[in-house]
Amino acid sequence: MLAAEGLSPADMQVQATDAGMLATSHPACSTATDLSAGCLAAVLGRPRWPDAALAARAQAEGAAAAVLAAWRERGEAALEAMQGNFALVLIDTRQRRVMLAVDRTGTERLCFAQVGATLVFSTSARAVARHPLVSAPVNQQALYEYLYCHMVPSPDTAFAGIAKLLPAESATFNGQGLSRRFYWQLAYDTRGDGDDAALRQRFLDLTEQAVARQTDDIRPTGAFLSGGTDSSTVSGMLGKVSGQPAATFSIGFDAQGFDELEYARITSRHFGTNPHEYYVTADDVVEAMPLIAAAYDEPFGNASAAPTYFCARMAREHGIEVVLAGDGGDEFFGGNERYAKQGVFEHYHRVPGIFRKLMEPVVMNFPLGASIMPVRKARSYIQQARVPLPDRMETYNFLHRSPLADIFEPEFLAAVDTERPLELAREAYFRCASSEPIERMMHLDHKITLADNDLRKVTRMCEAAGVAVRFPFLDDDLVAFSGLLKPEQKVHKGRLRVLFKDALRGFLPDETITKSKHGFGLPFGLWLNEHAPLKALAEDALASLGRRGIVKPEYLAYLRREHATAHASYYGVMIWVLVELELWLRANAPAGAA
Structure with missing residues (x-):
């Protein structure tokens, strides 16, 4: 057997043998077999091919047939011809090779374990762990990483010996060893070609195109609407491309400082959407907490999963089968507040080293400095600035508030590598093709905040509620466009998403442009x-x-x-x-x- 896969019927199930047979139980999975070449393929998701011939093949015969055609022509370079969201399994029986891959932004996922000459793989880490060839226990290291990150960061999983692919990563198995590589990386080659007005229009055109690509021609489509910039943009564009009022779905909380339904109402009135609202209660949370624990194949600690579930369930109850979400705008266009905050600390490293050496002893050893406000602030600034990125972004991590020996049992602490979460963060930060700290932070957030966290939150809760979810801001053309912008067109002098927001002035309500970021916070x-x-x-x-x-x-x-x-x-x-x-x-x- 070359490859086998997990047990859950809800997951992508693919099994290949030396006889060259392929089976899948996932209803959304496209499969194809090329007996002459000894190749089999299965594709889950909605891949897209810019190449006209491959697009035509996919339209006529299915996504998996297009994958096999690209494989015959290009080998592993076939991945570079694919866009959209996908999880791919390709088995070449003649070369005795299995290739796994996920899309560029990590919207889909694949987990796997090598057991001798067998590769076990699935969209679910739990399914791999329960395969009789694997029988993997829960991984203590992953539990520490979960408590540090509030999810298990890739490539690790909650089960010993099981890994998952990162965004734009593939794994190739030949029956003996397994190799991994990144087949795509966001390029930053050209910087802001054209004037700002042309770039703003290009952004609007690409955003409208992205929403049009994700709008379903057959199934009823709606949009999540929190009232923030991203969800408001998606909701407005959905109405524009569909030619009718968009069905929007918003969540409120009866708790001061948490309810932002008024912002969603501003957007709804502005675009004339067909709004639907639901107030999440404490009783709902009692219902949701065990549901969340059961729904995820790994422990997942993002509390906004609960309101996401109820928002998705409301959409399903109103006949919506596909919902559009605004995730991705922050990570590719500079929307997270920490980018501006960390930029302030990065200014310190532009001070010549000789001046820092003269200044630091004076500030840090100033008599009674702790009681003098300007000196105390200067000390705090220097102490934080001294910590390099990306480690500085975790300075306020909850596990840093107390000694780890006060938090964890000794045997557990002795069995885990407490540096592992930071090592994973450093790998993603320094793998970025840009040397700009702002863009490196965004690259890290693409992996940690988006692919490992927010996309898992939204996709799994929508699945639990019975709706499909799509992410227009993760459109490949829009993501590539973000790499063409200069860093100051993303974050500049404390302003976030500079070009993004400037482009949307006049399209979005002014209140939406100027509001602070919130999302589906939970009291x-x-x-x-x-x-x-x-x-x-x-x-x-x-x-x-x-x-x-x-x-x-x-x-x-x-x-x-x-x-x-x-x-x-x-x-x-x-x-x-x-x-x-x-x-x-x-x-x-x-x-x-x-």
């Missing part, structure tokens, strides 16, 4: 003190987690005290992460065996 921390069923769920989960030999019971008690007495929203984030871990472990590892 879990506040509700945890007020809602008895939610409090009971959390306390039961934390007590159970404290017996697993991972996190010390004393630390869990400390978190609950701090949450109950002050900073409920802040400490509520970590409590959510820990409760979801326990709920996930209950389904995937017996107590004491994590």
Whole structure:
């Protein structure tokens, strides 16, 4: 057997043998066989081919047939001819070779494990782990990474010996060894060709094209609408390309500082959408927390998965089968506030080294400096600026607030590499084709924030709700365009998404352009003190987690005290992460065996 795959019927299931047979149980998977060449292919997703001949082949015979045609002509370079979102398995029985690949932005996923001369692969890490040839236990290292990142960052998975592909990565297996490579990287070769007006128009044209590509001609299509710039743009463009009011779906919270439905209403009135709203309650969260733990093949701690699920479910209840989401605009056009903040610290490294050597001892050793506001601020600035990127971005990580020995049980701590999350971040940061810190941070966020986190959140919750989701801002032409912009056209003097927002002035309401970023934030921390069923769920989960030999019971008690007495929203984030871990472990590892 060259390749075998996992067990869950909901996942992409492909199995190839020396006899050259291919089977798949995923209803959205395209398969093809070329007996003359001894090749078999399976493709999940919505790939696209700029090459006219390959596009015609895909239209006539299916995506997998186009993959085989490209493979015959170009070999592994066939991947460079593919765009769109896809997970690909190609098996060449004559060369005894299996190739796995996922799309450039990591919208789809593939996980795999090598067991001797066999490769087991699936869209689900849990399916691979449960294959009888694998039988992988939960990986303690991954649990540490989860508590650090609030998800398990690729290439690691929650199960020992199982890996997952990164965006734009392929893996080739020949029955003996496995090699991995990146077949695409965002280029930054040309900088801002044309004047700003032409670039702004080009952005608008590409955004409209991207939304048109993701709008379904057959199935009813709607859009998530948080009221932010991204979702508002997608909602407005959906109405424009469809020629009718877009069906939009928005979530609210009955908690001060969390509800932003008014911004969604501003967008809806501006574009004349057909709006739908739902207020998430604490009872909804009690329902959602075990649902989230069961839905993901790895522990997943992003609390906004809950409102995402209810928003997607509302769309399905109103007859929508495809929903468009605004994810990706921040990571490719400079929308995260930390880009501007970290840019301030990067200015320090432009000061000549000789001046820094003279200045630092004076500031750091200034008499009574801790009690003098300007000196105290200068010390804090220097201390933070000294930490290089990307490590500086994790300075405020929750696990850095206390010594790790106070958080974790000794045996667990001794078994894990606490530097692994930062090593993964450094790899993505320095792999960027640009040397500009802003663009390197965006490249890191493409991998960590987008592919490992936000896309997993939205796609899995939409699947659980019974709708398909698509991401116009991840359109390949739009992503490539982002690489043509100068860094200052993305972030400049504290302004975020400079060209992006300038291009949308006049299209979006002014209030949308100027509002601060929020998204589907969840008042879990506040509700945890007020809602008895939610409090009971959390306390039961934390007590159970404290017996697993991972996190010390004393630390869990400390978190609950701090949450109950002050900073409920802040400490509520970590409590959510820990409760979801326990709920996930209950389904995937017996107590004491994590």
